[in-house]
Amino acid sequence: MASGGTTPGVAAVSVAGLTVVRGTVTAIDAISFDVPQGEVTGLLGPSGCGKSTLMRAIVGVQIVASGDVTVLGAPAGSPGLRSRVGYVTQAPSIYVDLTVRGNLRYFATILGAPDDAVEQVLDDVDLRGEADRLVGQLSGGQRSRVSLASALLGSPDLLVLDEPTVGLDPVLRRDLWALFHRLADAGTTLLVSSHVMDEASRCDRLLLMRDGHLLADGTPAELLARTGSSDIESAFLSLVEGGAA
Amino acid sequence: MTWRRTLATARRVLEQLRHDPRTIGLIIVVPTALMALLAWILTDADFHKYGPPLLGIFPMLVMFLVTSVATLRERTSGTLERLLSMPMGKGDFVFGYAVAFSILAVIQALVVAGVSFLLLGLEVRGSAWLVVLVAVVDGLTGTALGLFVSAFARTEFQAVQFMPVALIPQLLLCGLIVPTDELPRVLEWISWLLPLTYAFDAMQHVAMNPTPDTRFWIDLGVVAAMAVALLAAGAATLRRRTP
Ligand SMILES: Nc1ncnc2c1ncn2[C@@H]1O[C@H](COP(=O)(O)OP(=O)(O)O)[C@@H](O)[C@H]1O
Ligand SMILES: [Mg+2]
Numbered sequence: 001m002a003s004g005g006t007t008p009g010v011a012a013v014s015v016a017g018l019t020v021v022r023g024t025v026t027a028i029d030a031i032s033f034d035v036p037q038g039e040v041t042g043l044l045g046p047s048g049c050g051k052s053t054l055m056r057a058i059v060g061v062q063i064v065a066s067g068d069v070t071v072l073g074a075p076a077g078s079p080g081l082r083s084r085v086g087y088v089t090q091a092p093s094i095y096v097d098l099t100v101r102g103n104l105r106y107f108a109t110i111l112g113a114p115d116d117a118v119e120q121v122l123d124d125v126d127l128r129g130e131a132d133r134l135v136g137q138l139s140g141g142q143r144s145r146v147s148l149a150s151a152l153l154g155s156p157d158l159l160v161l162d163e164p165t166v167g168l169d170p171v172l173r174r175d176l177w178a179l180f181h182r183l184a185d186a187g188t189t190l191l192v193s194s195h196v197m198d199e200a201s202r203c204d205r206l207l208l209m210r211d212g213h214l215l216a217d218g219t220p221a222e223l224l225a226r227t228g229s230s231d232i233e234s235a236f237l238s239l240v241e242g243g244a245a
Numbered sequence: 246m247t248w249r250r251t252l253a254t255a256r257r258v259l260e261q262l263r264h265d266p267r268t269i270g271l272i273i274v275v276p277t278a279l280m281a282l283l284a285w286i287l288t289d290a291d292f293h294k295y296g297p298p299l300l301g302i303f304p305m306l307v308m309f310l311v312t313s314v315a316t317l318r319e320r321t322s323g324t325l326e327r328l329l330s331m332p333m334g335k336g337d338f339v340f341g342y343a344v345a346f347s348i349l350a351v352i353q354a355l356v357v358a359g360v361s362f363l364l365l366g367l368e369v370r371g372s373a374w375l376v377v378l379v380a381v382v383d384g385l386t387g388t389a390l391g392l393f394v395s396a397f398a399r400t401e402f403q404a405v406q407f408m409p410v411a412l413i414p415q416l417l418l419c420g421l422i423v424p425t426d427e428l429p430r431v432l433e434w435i436s437w438l439l440p441l442t443y444a445f446d447a448m449q450h451v452a453m454n455p456t457p458d459t460r461f462w463i464d465l466g467v468v469a470a471m472a473v474a475l476l477a478a479g480a481a482t483l484r485r486r487t488p
Contacts, residue, residue, distance in 0.1 A: 022488060059330050063486045077485065082332040093323030097264040098257070109253040110333050134264060150327070 254341025312391030350384030
């Protein structure tokens, strides 16, 4: 489905005719959309619909079959983007046999981030109290926050976050979404995936996906109005059923 | 590639090992225990004959396995993908590991050789220090081979599959089981492409000769050059994009 929306300013991410084949599965099937700058865009869809694959393509770590992905004006994966794009994989990608601070210090060196960045991101994700504990001793939710903190270190212009709030307690979830919006207000573009539809209301814009296809692209209000639904879950259902007609 | 990132990676790998005493045990204790086992099961004459080459082979095997497992974990945990999406040179990753593990290779060689000579009664005609030197270079080569194999692999599964493929032919052809000049001609040629063959030859040379000749230094130089070539090839084949 082509997006009818207008994009104010320059798109932070522009995907055109992207197709990705993983093994025998066409994980992304000819998808096109733009992600506007300085907003929180939610990538929503059921498990297995291709969210992680799409994010990998945007970060430039996925081999793609065809199509173009432009990120901050350059082809995805260009060397110059590596310090400007922060990526948090779905499973926390951090070292379990290092302390929280050990992980952050290492990634900060790799990113060339300033010395105070480590303390700053520890506060951002509320992990100061655990800073000197080994990651292996932390809970799943704490680990995913360490992983998120690592991506925040270099103050990237684009943050690609794969299901960052899954399994977190509601208070933390609320705090993280508040953090995402603070970052967006400061000019960072965020692309946040989730398979939980009720996170839709927290996003400025939505991309709804199913089975490697893009069902819809717009603000939550637009999608509700277009489908005449009262929540995103029913909007999703009506798009799936309407799309078949 | 930058020194800053390479050294940060080496320091990070060593810091991880500090929290992982079992791996350190594997690196230091296993080859030492294997030498003790050899001393126990072989006659004195056989121990003096097979001990030195195996003192070179064990460190190589152990360092290969430890490096392969460490880099496999880096793949499984997604940290490799994260690093390669950052401004991290592929060489920073490969050489960072090489620096960290060469420090361990030195400690390993000193302990294994020290125990073999001082406690197990191993004797060689040449200098014990040359034995240590060869063992260090062998350990490093094991690390280089482990890094190359995991860089070459596109998936975790391939990385595991490649491990025996990289190891077993070398063990069969290095001269330990059949002297290389008694191998069928084609296999002999192949054996001269494999680092373990030179490592074996160098160690055997120290065992038999009071002073090293040119062939010893050529052997050692070839092993070292192969290690560097494997590291460079590893850095070149590591892929930022995966299926
Ligand atoms: N490493 C892989 N190899 C082969 N197929 C994969 C791999 N990872 C994901 N897939 C397939 O690609 C499709 C999309 O997966 P994914 O992007 O992980 O979805 P999501 O993140 O929305 O749950 C699924 O059909 C999945 O089975
Ligand atoms: Mg996913």
